[in-house]
Amino acid sequence: xxxxxxxxxxxxxxxxxxxxxxxxxxxxxxxxxxxxxxxxxxxxxxxxxxxxxxxxxxxxxxxxxxxxxxxxxxxxxxxxxxxxxxxxxxxxxxxxxxxxxxxxxxxxxxxxxxxxxxxxxxxxxxxxxxxxxxxxxxxxxxxxxxxxxxxxxxxxxxxxxxxxxxxxxxxxxxxxxxxxxxxxxxxxxxxxxxxxxxxxxxxxxxxxxxxxxxxxxxxxxxxxxxxxxxxxxxxxxxxxxxxxxxxxxxxxxxxxxxxxxxxx
Amino acid sequence: xxxxxxxxxxxxxxxxxxxxxxxxxxxxxxxxxxxxxxxxxxxxxxxxxxxxxxxxxxxxxxxxxxxxxxxxxxxxxxxxxxxxxxxxxxxxxxxxxxxxxxxxxxxxxxxxxxxxxxxxxxxxxxxxxxxxxxxxxxxxxxxxxxxxxxxxxxxxxxxxxxxxxxxxxxxxxxxxxxxxxxxxxxxxxxxxxxxxxxxxxxxxxxxxxxxxxxxxxxxxxxxxxxxxxxxxxxxxxxxxxxxxxxxxxxxxxxxxxxxxxxxxxxxxxxxxxxxxxxxxxxx
Numbered sequence: 021x022x023x024x025x026x027x028x029x030x031x032x033x034x035x036x037x038x039x040x041x042x043x044x045x046x047x048x049x050x051x052x053x054x055x056x057x058x059x060x061x062x063x064x065x066x067x068x069x070x071x072x073x074x075x076x077x078x079x080x081x082x083x084x085x086x087x088x089x090x091x092x093x094x095x096x097x098x099x100x101x102x103x104x105x106x107x108x109x110x111x112x113x114x115x116x117x118x119x120x121x122x123x124x125x126x127x128x129x130x131x132x133x134x135x136x137x138x139x140x141x142x143x144x145x146x147x148x149x150x151x152x153x154x155x156x157x158x159x160x161x162x163x164x165x166x167x168x169x170x171x172x173x174x175x176x177x178x179x180x181x182x183x184x185x186x187x188x189x190x191x192x193x194x195x196x197x198x199x200x201x202x203x204x205x206x207x208x209x210x211x212x213x214x215x216x217x218x219x220x221x222x223x224x225x226x227x228x229x230x231x232x233x234x235x236x237x238x239x240x241x242x243x244x245x246x247x248x249x250x251x252x253x254x255x256x257x258x259x260x261x262x263x264x265x266x267x268x269x270x271x272x273x274x275x276x277x278x279x280x281x282x283x284x
Numbered sequence: 285x286x287x288x289x290x291x292x293x294x295x296x297x298x299x300x301x302x303x304x305x306x307x308x309x310x311x312x313x314x315x316x317x318x319x320x321x322x323x324x325x326x327x328x329x330x331x332x333x334x335x336x337x338x339x340x341x342x343x344x345x346x347x348x349x350x351x352x353x354x355x356x357x358x359x360x361x362x363x364x365x366x367x368x369x370x371x372x373x374x375x376x377x378x379x380x381x382x383x384x385x386x387x388x389x390x391x392x393x394x395x396x397x398x399x400x401x402x403x404x405x406x407x408x409x410x411x412x413x414x415x416x417x418x419x420x421x422x423x424x425x426x427x428x429x430x431x432x433x434x435x436x437x438x439x440x441x442x443x444x445x446x447x448x449x450x451x452x453x454x455x456x457x458x459x460x461x462x463x464x465x466x467x468x469x470x471x472x473x474x475x476x477x478x479x480x481x482x483x484x485x486x487x488x489x490x491x492x493x494x495x496x497x498x499x500x501x502x503x504x505x506x507x508x509x510x511x512x513x514x515x516x517x518x519x520x521x522x523x524x525x526x527x528x529x530x531x532x533x534x535x536x537x538x539x540x541x542x543x544x545x546x547x548x549x550x551x552x553x554x555x556x557x558x559x560x561x562x563x564x565x566x567x
Contacts, residue, residue, distance in 0.1 A: 039442065106293075112292045155302070253403070
């Protein structure tokens with residue numbers, strides 16, 4: 021293994037500082053006792069965290085986002101597992117076209133999807149419906165789940181399935197007792213990735229949420245465009261903390277680099 | 285491999301129905317919308333027109349925004365390549381625990397909402413922010429950074445960097461470090477070894493990273509929205525304003541369709557480039 025020279029390490033340190041700077045600043049400012057966005061040096065205060073509790077908009081939006089992400093990730097797993105099985109195990113007419121269709125939300129900008137959903141929902145007469153918001157999120161997160169499901173299926177040793185079949189298990193039993201448990205890490209990883217993507221999605225959601233279904237990123241965006249006070253920093257710091265916890269769990273269970281690097 | 289039967293169709297049908305109904309239909313409706321007439325008093329009309337596309341391609345207001353979008357997205361891609369490529373190379377040469385720790389530090393922010401990261405930059409770059417405080421210590425007066433193109437590019441590079449590091453890193457993983465060492469022992473200088481051995485391996489990753497970064501930067505919404513202010517618009521914030529403030533949906537749809545088409549053209553050009561490279565590599 022070759023070593024990195026001092027110049028390389030200096031470059032590396034600068035890159036890491038650049039990557040962490042905005043996140044660190046947000047977390048520091050969240051503890052300011054002042055009314056302005058200042059970095060506390062002497063006194064630290066939790067007043068802006070308490071202020072969130074008196075501002076129900078963030079709490080409602082957080083609840084909406086949590087529900088939305090849970091439902092969208094679960095539904096997309098329910099769609100992606102059978103679709104992944106069909107795409108991995110069978111050769112049928114239209115297979116490549118369907119695979120491309122399922123992955124297409126990765127290359128269509130979310131802006132375009134948002135505009136398209138807004139028009140569609142307006143014509144159908146369901147603007148502002150939470151159920152349809154969930155469906156729109158299912159579309160954008162399904163590619164992530166599908167990729168991990170297909171990766172899990174193609175890396176599977178088929179011997180156990182064949183043994184179960186030979187011993188007389190029905191196809192449903194083989195799937196339930198053998199295949200599903202074996203691809204479960206891939207499905208769970210996909211579910212979590214879908215959850216995080218749905219929870220953080222802004223650009224599409226801002227077109228299709230109504231005041232009643234507004235999600236946390238949309239609420240934060242609106243808040244940050246009109247007024248900037250340290251409460252925004254406190255909400256952001258909480259989101260960073262939650263993400264860090266989610267990352268640690270993901271990393272312990274699956275290896276985060278595997279999920280994210282595989283994702284491209 | 286299983287025989288083709290009705291089973292795969294049953295398995296894909298829920299997804300196929302959902303995606304046909306919620307991807308293809310809305311996109312077709314949006315294309316139609318972009319050709320409908322619009323009147324500020326009566327709203328969306330029934331007649332068809334090319335006027336929105338005509339106006340976008342002739343009105344300086346729209347052309348300026350598209351030109352800015354293209355320019356800032358290209359600059360972001362270039363900076364991400366200049367920072368991401370060496371960083372991925374340095375990461376790949378690190379020892380075991382450090383390598384995965386720093387890889388996590390670089391790709392972890394991907395999981396933090398873009399709004400949070402944009403907000404962080406707005407505090408750093410503000411007139412009383414840390415960057416200006418640091419410039420003050422060196423003796424450079426306060427510089428207006430927030431609500432400038434510089435702020436947009438800085439924050440975009442921050443958001444997009446992981447999308448460049450990941451593919452380059454993946455490409456580097458396939459390179460045996462001994463090959464580089466072999467080039468040195470055969471008398472190549474460090475620079476020649478980098479250029480002739482490492483670069484060709486990295487270029488596919490660099491190409492796919494650049495594609496992702498360019499596509500995402502050109503349609504970025506939160507960064508220009510929060511760091512560009514009211515005046516400095518990019519394509520995505522322009523579409524948002526047409527929809528939510530002007531209420532001119534057909535115009536907004538036409539701009540969105542142009543963004544989509546530009547994205548697809550770049551994808552195709554990229555596939556061509558990769559195929560050409562592969563052909564050259566195979567001889």
